[in-house]
Amino acid sequence: MLSLRFIREHPDLVREGVAHKGDTAPVDEILRLDCERRELLAEVEALRARRNEVSQQIGRMKQKPPELIAEMRQLGDRIKELDARVDQVDADLNGLLLLVPNLPHPSVPVGLDDRDNIEVSRHGELPTFDFEPLPHWEIADRLGIADFERGVKVSGPRFYFLRGLGARLERAIIDWMLELHSREHGYLEVAAPYLVRRESMTGTGQLPKFEEDAYHCEVDDLFLIPTAEVPVTNLHRQEILDAGVLPLKYACYTACFRREAGAAGRDTRGMIRVHQFVKVELVKFTEPSTSYQELEKLLDDACDVLRRLAIPYRIVQMCTGDLGFSATMKFDPEAWLPGQDRYVEISSCSNFEDFQARRANIRYRPAPGAHPEFVHTLNGSALAVGRTLAAILENYQQADGSVAVPEVLRPYVGVDVIRGVR
RNA sequence: GGAGGGAUCGCAUAGUUGGUCUAGUGCGGCCGCCUGCUAAGCGGUUACGGGGCCUUAAAGCUCCGUCAUGGGUUCGAAUCCCAUUCCCUCCGCCA
Numbered sequence: 001m002l003s004l005r006f007i008r009e010h011p012d013l014v015r016e017g018v019a020h021k022g023d024t025a026p027v028d029e030i031l032r033l034d035c036e037r038r039e040l041l042a043e044v045e046a047l048r049a050r051r052n053e054v055s056q057q058i059g060r061m062k063q064k065p066p067e068l069i070a071e072m073r074q075l076g077d078r079i080k081e082l083d084a085r086v087d088q089v090d091a092d093l094n095g096l097l098l099l100v101p102n103l104p105h106p107s108v109p110v111g112l113d114d115r116d117n118i119e120v121s122r123h124g125e126l127p128t129f130d131f132e133p134l135p136h137w138e139i140a141d142r143l144g145i146a147d148f149e150r151g152v153k154v155s156g157p158r159f160y161f162l163r164g165l166g167a168r169l170e171r172a173i174i175d176w177m178l179e180l181h182s183r184e185h186g187y188l189e190v191a192a193p194y195l196v197r198r199e200s201m202t203g204t205g206q207l208p209k210f211e212e213d214a215y216h217c218e219v220d221d222l223f224l225i226p227t228a229e230v231p232v233t234n235l236h237r238q239e240i241l242d243a244g245v246l247p248l249k250y251a252c253y254t255a256c257f258r259r260e261a262g263a264a265g266r267d268t269r270g271m272i273r274v275h276q277f278v279k280v281e282l283v284k285f286t287e288p289s290t291s292y293q294e295l296e297k298l299l300d301d302a303c304d305v306l307r308r309l310a311i312p313y314r315i316v317q318m319c320t321g322d323l324g325f326s327a328t329m330k331f332d333p334e335a336w337l338p339g340q341d342r343y344v345e346i347s348s349c350s351n352f353e354d355f356q357a358r359r360a361n362i363r364y365r366p367a368p369g370a371h372p373e374f375v376h377t378l379n380g381s382a383l384a385v386g387r388t389l390a391a392i393l394e395n396y397q398q399a400d401g402s403v404a405v406p407e408v409l410r411p412y413v414g415v416d417v418i419r420g421v422r
Numbered sequence: 423g424g425a426g427g428g429a430u431c432g433c434a435u436a437g438u439u440g441g442u443c444u445a446g447u448g449c450g451g452c453c454g455c456c457u458g459c460u461a462a463g464c465g466g467u468u469a470c471g472g473g474g475c476c477u478u479a480a481a482g483c484u485c486c487g488u489c490a491u492g493g494g495u496u497c498g499a500a501u502c503c504c505a506u507u508c509c510c511u512c513c514g515c516c517a
Contacts, residue, residue, distance in 0.1 A: 037473095038472095038473065038474090041472075041473050041474090041486080042473065042474070042485095044486085045472095045473065045474085045485060045486045045487090046485080046486090048485085048486060048487085049485055049486070051497075051498080052444095052485095052486090052498085054497070054498090055441075055497055055498040056441070056442085056498080057497095058441080058497055058498070059441035059442085059497090059498070060441080060442085064497080068497075069496095069497045070497085071497085072497040072498085073496090073497065075497085076496085076497070076498095240432090240470095368451060368452060369451070369452050369453090369467095369468075371470095372470080
């Protein structure tokens, strides 16, 4: 969230940023409640100071004067009344603050939606085929390495099974990516819980605004994670870190669960948009002064995966309207899918500055004895495994219907070519 | 699921017959003195959040809150009562 003080002191900046995100957060209502809150606090704190003083006096007296005690009892009632009002205003204010999106970085191009995003760069040669390249669901179906129909039978639309070398390929991708990030890019591998508390979802910004997108276990009030960002960022919730440990870099693979509310009709076939998918996620905690450098490195670590797989890709910068709720800046690497003749988002790398840190209360001490400050948090997929699998199938498909295994994955898969599975 | 124990200012602890607790002490951290250097010693300092005053700002001053969380009793709660959460031990069940 934004700091209340910042909103109070820069209301116009906030209004502008919120508008550029296409959001309608009630900034003026927040300012009004903030005023009311401070007036109430001044009043109730003065009363409390008097009560503290008189109570101490009473404590020192041998004879307790009943009229003084009666007066204090009245004062106590008044304090209780005011406290109740402060609590109410606090709760209202907090509820509203959680609905205010993070402000875009000033350098981010202003725009309405994904049509205003900027293509930053293109990498790799688009493959050419002497046959008509197929979409990955057809390739997978013909090879018998995925089973979409039975996914629907067992779990419903947007679920699928992997079989044989399909399942092994997915496992190989996960394993190889984690090795790359932990051994070469310097991330600490973690394995995280798939179910998290409401506070964790609020910490990273999924709640309260986007509850309908999440799977929720009502009896325990736990949420299935939509991304490893949630458990891994919340690792350091309510902590004060030593400056020396920053930047902290984590790599974590998890399944991710998304209801895809509002996506009806989009990407209904294949592995692109499903309710459950595997993703390797990178999460960083940095000092504020270095977070944009770290974002560049994070983006490059994600793109490195695509380069090593020799999958053509481009990098797209999100405009203000497509940044999402929590990010100040976001880049999406998109992989080329020849079977569909289009680029598809395969990663998303964001800086949240102190937005999540403030919600989750993640701080660091810049120097011994110095006051704690909020860290900056960043994350990015590297990569979405299901979409990587789809990209491999489409880019490495061969005329005879088989799929070559990318060089780097061969030791993990154990074969050079994927042929049919029965 | 059952029984019991616990949660105090970075760490370890004192404090539970309610009022000099604005929470003591040790360790650690920081600053300084001392020292050829290190250690030791000596002195000082040492949380977080919020409001106000004063400031360009920082610093400073002041008030309020926080002894797991939320309620309650009371003129006054770390201390008494209730609920909740988390942790630990034992039993049961379980991959």
